[in-house]
Amino acid sequence: MTTIDATLDGLLHDLQRMIGAVDDWHAATPCAEWDAGALVDHLVVDLRNFAAGMRGEEVDWAAATATNDDRAAAFAEAADDLRAAYADGLDAQVDWQLGELATHAWDLAAATGTSTSDLDPAAAERGLAFVSANLTDERRGSAFAPAVEPAADADAYGRLAAFAGRSA
Structure with missing residues (x-):
């Protein structure tokens, strides 16, 4: 039995906590x-x-996103599904997952006026290393704006967000 990467699991818990605290959807x-x-x-x-994807199923990344009535519960259930895929010993691209989730952790923090300072910087550092090695200008598409200069005092999440084209 394989267990989920500790950094990814920590980020999932942090995101779950952040989502549970959202008061303005x-x-x-x-x-x-x-x-x-x-x-x-x-x-x-x-x-x-x-x-x-870890289970070998066909994934449509462009499919429409459904609205969840209980977003915190839906996220917790989906996080458990990902943990189960890891428990089944399936191959994963952990650093890709960290890049995606850490970028959106920064987005959620920006939306809610909270800080990323209490999040594990290793998640964003690993995500940034993956994204900066794989997200070329040609592959940015419409999902990512060109990279921007991070703030001088940006933490790892801020640097990742800046590379993904986000500005505060």
């Missing part, structure tokens, strides 16, 4: 097309897609 995020609720709905789909 309509708060604007740095992703122009998503408010906080739509961002969390997207995270739920991400987790389900990661788990499905």
Whole structure:
């Protein structure tokens, strides 16, 4: 039996805590097309897609995102599904998952006016290493704006977000 990467598991717990504290699902995020609720709905789909991909199932990353009535519960269930895929010993691209989830942790923190300072910087550092090695200008598509200069005092999450084209 394989267990989930400790850094990824910690980030999932942190995201679950952050989602549980959201009091305005309509708060604007740095992703122009998503408010906080739509961002969390997207995270739920991400987790389900990661788990499905690990199981060898066909994944449609462009599929429409459903709205969840209880977003915190939907995220917790999807996180457990991803943990189960790891428990089954399935191969995963952990650092890709960290890049995606850590970027959106920064987005959610920006939307809710909270800080990423209490999140494990290793998650964002590993995610940034993966993203900076794999997200070329040609592969940015419409999901990622060109990289921007991070703030001088940016933590690992801020540097990752800046590389993904986010600005505070």
